Amino acid sequence: MAMSFRPSSRRASASSRAALAALFAAAPTGFAAERPDDVWVIRCGRIETGTGEVIERGAILVEHGVIKAVGLDIEAPLGAREIDARRFTVVPGFVHPTSGIGQDRQRSSGNQAEQRAHTSFYPYYEAFHDALEQGFTTMALQPASQGWLGIAGLSAIVQPTGDDGKKSAGAALLEQDVQLVFTMNSNQQDKDLLRKSLEKVDEAVAKYDEALKKWEEKQKKAKEKKEEPKKEEPKKEEEKKEGEAPKEEAKKEEPKKDEKKEEVFEAPKVDDKTSTLWGWVKGSYPALVRMNRAADYLHWLEVVKERKLRVAFELEGADTYLVADRFGKAGAIVLLDPQVVTYPLTSERLNLPAFFERAGATVGFVPSRRFEEHRHRVAQVVKAGFPREKAIAAMTAIPAASLGIDDRYGSIQPGRFADLVFFDGDPFEVGSQVRKVMIRGTMKFESEKEAQR
Amino acid sequence: MKKLFDLRGAHALLLGSFVGAFALFPARAQEGGAQEPPAEGQGAQQAEEGSEAEADGELVALQGGDVYTVTEGVLRGATVLIRGKKISRIGHGIALPTGTKVYDVSGLRVYPGLVALDSRGLLGSAGKIEDTADPFNYQMTLALSAGVTSARQGSAVVKLTRGDLEGMVLRDNVGVSLSSGTNSYGSGFQQRESVRAALRKAAAYVKSFDEWAERQAKKINDKDKAPSSAGVNKDFVKLLRHQEQAFANVEDAASLRAYARLAQEFGFHLVIEGCSEGWTLADELGRAGVTAVVTPRNTFREPSEELLRPNGYSIENAGKLYRAGVDVCVAPLSGGIGLGGIAGRDLLNLTMEAAFAIRGGLPADAALEAMTIGAARLLGVDERVGSLERGKDADVIVLDGDLFDYRSFVQYAFVDGKLRYEKNAETFFSHIRPVERPAPAVVEAKQ
Secondary structure: OOOOOOOOOOOOOHHHHHHHHHHHHHOOOOOOOOOOOOEEEEEEEEEEOOOOOEEEOOEEEEEOOEEEEEEOOOOOOOOOEEEEEEEEEEEEOEEEEEEOOOOOOEOOOOEOOOOEHHHHOOOOOHHHHHHHHOOEEEEEEOOOOEOOOOEEEEEEEEEEOOOOOOOOOOEEEEEEEEEEEEEOOOOHHHHHHHHHHHHHHHHHHHHHHHHHHHHHHHHHHHHHHHHOHHHHHHHHHHHHHHOOOOHHHHHHHHHHOOOOOOOOOOOOOOOHHHHHHHHHHOOOOOEEEEEOOHHHHHHHHHHHOOOOOOEEEEEOOHHHHHHHHHHHHHOOEEEEOOOEEEOOOOOOEEEHHHHHHHOOOEEEEOOOOOHHHHHHHHHHHHHOOOOHHHHHHHHOHHHHHHOOOOOOOOOOOOOOEOOEEEEOOOOOOOOOOEEEEEEOOEEEEEOHHHHHO | OHHHHHHHHHHHHHHHHHHHHHHHOHHHHHOOOOOOOOOOOOOHHHHHOOHHHHOOOOEEEEEEEEEEOOOOOEEEEEEEEEEOOEEEEEEOOOOOOOOOEEEEOOOOEEEEOEEEEEEOOOOOOOOOHHHHOOOOOHHHHHHHHOOEEEEEEOOEEEEOOOOOOOOOEEEOOOOEEOOOOOOOOOOOHHHHHHHHHHHHHHHHHHHHHHHHHHHHHHOOOOOOOOOOOOOOOHHHHHHHOOOOOEEEEEOOHHHHHHHHHHHHHHOOOEEEEEOOOHHHHHHHHHHOOOEEEEOOOOOOOOOOHHHOOOOOOOOOHHHHHHHOOOEEEEOOOOOOOOOOOOOOOOHHHHHHHHHHHHHOOOOHHHHHHHHOHHHHHHOOOOOOOOOOOOOOEOOEEEEOOOOOOOOOOEEEEEEOOEEEEEHHHOOOOOOOOOOOOOOOEEOOOOO
């Protein structure tokens, strides 16, 4: 237990580290959740669950790093340890939906769907720890976060590791191939690219279906053959005559026939780009579409037409307010920079996130500046009219939903990972600070102030 | 020669309809100004019977304005009923169906949306319009504020369907250019001869094809083959068949004469853009049946006495051409929205350009035509736009004064039946002489 807690700041000098360690060695209890399989009851001052719900003096039951229950009357199971967090406001760990830490590649024109963010993930950037200090516990690493062109590829989910005593700081890869990321501009190149890419997927699907149908027919015939073993030879010939099935398939299956009746269906080959897009089209993972202007959305609609696609939008330009109602009608997730802009060509202020929220869209925030500014920028948008009760969700549950991971991350609900941020006040008050950050049931960060307590 | 007669005929017809319209309606105007609003609900059911009921769409009525139909005269205090994208009815005492959104435009003037013969940058697009247009471009909004609802953009004719991509492109491949590209009549002897040769070839082909078609109709000979179109300029065939019109940018008298003679010789319809010195040979142009697209405030060349003939630009150009029988359309100096530099001679001031044509002698009704049905005709879209008629596209503008008055503002602009511009709702001009307009009322079902 002596070294159960690592001092927060990796910048702290060796001597102060030693001093702090000594300090905590003396403390009988603390946030010593080294083993994530422990069972904890966290008694909180105030819980903002990220679903809009606020629980005063509630508690959170965490088992093996996962939230089991949250509410007012949480009974601690036998052997559960308690954490006294009654002086804190506890919110879900912030989710960064468009992080680009360590992803140097610029988005370029063309289809780069085969790119995977996790292949260029480097865990030892200090920026991960900077994010942790500000309460970010989940970050989507985009394969190319900068730029305005093309299909960028699949993003991965990482989480800051905090100070584990061995490495100075860093992040761990949690999940890969989480979300397809691309940009949709109202230009010929982007529109043609998306249109053609989707057409290719359609072609691949058609090819697959056809091959599957043929294979099934073949299986049927093989079964009949089995039932009437005398007529085996002429039937074989018949099969050969068909000859339309993909060659590889035919070659592979024929020798097997005698040994095994149940053969494995071999799908026609598809290139990486198309298969990536196919995964999105069939709903394996969602996409984040970056748009800059209102017109982009109309062109997007023109391309996707009636397709049902899992998609969230990252919007930039101020003129996107012109199509806010259409996003609202569709109930779309819209990720925005938390800032008050001006109506195009005027100096009239426009609270873009609030505008979208009123239009019925589900608004999430993109931390486009430094991590320490994010919370304050959201606070300003809240001050200018964005509903306060939706602000926490817009930094947690909604970015998680945009990534399709909201069943595991982004809110304080049973079944979610215990990624929690402990504030010493309202997160949107200027003076409030992040005191502790818990990731999967383990305290990964404690502020200097907190450590000195 | 045939074409020439066609054109004169059409023109006379048009004038006739105008005269007729004016003769008919003053009586009504004297009857007592504004039309009393029709009894609501009274004829709601009747109004919906018949063929109209099948056309679905939102109902919008512009009630009580002075309706300048362009082709059917002026109806004072009348109502324009829009159903979906089309004009459903125009007139007095129209029973408004339940659910109609009624804009009270009494005291205002209702015109068809203006058609710009050339435009630049309104769509903010670079490439195929359908794939790259920005229907939220502020220049489009400004063009609507100037009353423009359709415009030629490159080789296409587009509608300013602000906020929608759908229905934007009205048609493509407009006209055959005779002043640029491969078909340029140019100024050099060789170039001119090659164009004439191509035209002769096209004419011979058209003639032989028609003769063949006639033989085919009579079934004289089964083995009779159609004449080969190899090496025949297809654009010119279109011109000679009057399927397309020739466009040429010509300013000086000598070139104008050359082009006019070419058109006269081969019998196609020529549209001359610029036409600055046209007034010096207006008669010749009139006989050639050309249409002139003039820019009254164009200062092409200062009149010079050294030339020993009338020359240079003249503000009377439009008027003189018109009186010589030339169809006149008006275009501003720049087809773009220029907020500086060219001093109000951009598309934003299309009506002002026409006002200067009126100042120089062009009748006001001809000026109105020039910006509406006349321009639509040149672009081959007059079936859809350019006048307020039943069944035509509901491209309507509502102004608080005369179209040619410098004080008038477009209050509402509808394109395809949808409100695309409202002065009070936009930042551009809402602060100038603001007048609060009541929100549209909705006709409720009679209990």
